[in-house]
Amino acid sequence: MWKAVLQLSALFAIVGLGLQLIKPNTHLLILIVVANVLGWAFILVLVGMQFNYRQIMQHPWRSGLRAMLGVSSGLLLGFTLGAIIRGKSLIETVMQDGPLVLKAAAMIGVGHMLTLGIVAVWRNKAYETITMQLALDAEREKNARQESESQLRMLRAQIEPHFLFNTLGAVQTLAEQGAAAKAAQLTANLIVFLRACMHEIRSERISLREEFAMVR
Incomplete structure (x- = not known):
């Protein structure tokens, strides 16, 4: 992590050296x-939009106001430090470095809007992909x-006729063997069972408790 921080800081320092070519009269340390x-502000904006995208989009004006206050505070602090380093007044520092700083602030603002647009498009595409996958x-x-x-349902439709046929076959066998009492008892038990379970058999869902109660 610290290695990445140092690398980014070195990159931003190189950008400051490049600004020295554009603004040779400005102190190199200030640039x-x-x-x-500005570079770390851009990084923080990018990270903030990545993790707080929904909150930013819900309250865009509040986020914009906070950004403006942050930029104003940063400008005031930067001009104050520049005045202290140069030994000049704050007004002289603002008059000398104001145009360059305003240009940089405008570039940051444009970069902020572009980054917000890119993040918005990327997050919306990601949300669409997730929504489609969930659907x-x-x-x-x-x-x-x-x-x-x-x-x-097909299994039940196959089981019900076989159950009835087998039971009726058993009743017929008992009747043929002269066991009329057993046949009558089996028929009575079948009637009781059918009355108890006919509703459950036709139901779409039935719990295990109801299944066990029906078997008993």
């Missing part, structure tokens, strides 16, 4: 400090659930 301040997952889960329910 390096200004370049580092596809929900549709896939719905289809799987419907398929499982359809298979369960």
Whole structure:
């Protein structure tokens, strides 16, 4: 982490050296400090928009006002430090370095707006991708659930006739063997069972407790 910080600070210092070619009358230390301040301000803006994008978009005017206050405070602090370093008054420093600083502030403002636009487009695309993926997952889960329910209904439709046929076959066998009492008892039990479970058999869902109660 610290290595990356030093590398970025060195890069901003090189930018300050480049500004010396544009503004040779300005103190080199001031240009390096200004370049580092503006560079790190841009980095902080980028990180802040990345992690606070939703809050910024919900209150854009509040965020803009805070940015303006931050820029104004930074300008005042920069002019004050410049005046102290040069041994000049604050007004003289503002008159001398004001145009350059205002240009730099304008560039930062434009960069801020461009960065906000880029982050907004990127986050919106990411949200759209996530929303589409969630919709596809929900549709896939719905289809799987419907398929499982359809298979369960088909299984029930196959089991019910076999259950009735087997029970009636057992009753017929008992009747043929002369066990009328057992056949009557089996028929009575079948009637009680069918009355108890017919509603559950036709239901879409049934709990395990209801299943065990029906078996008992």
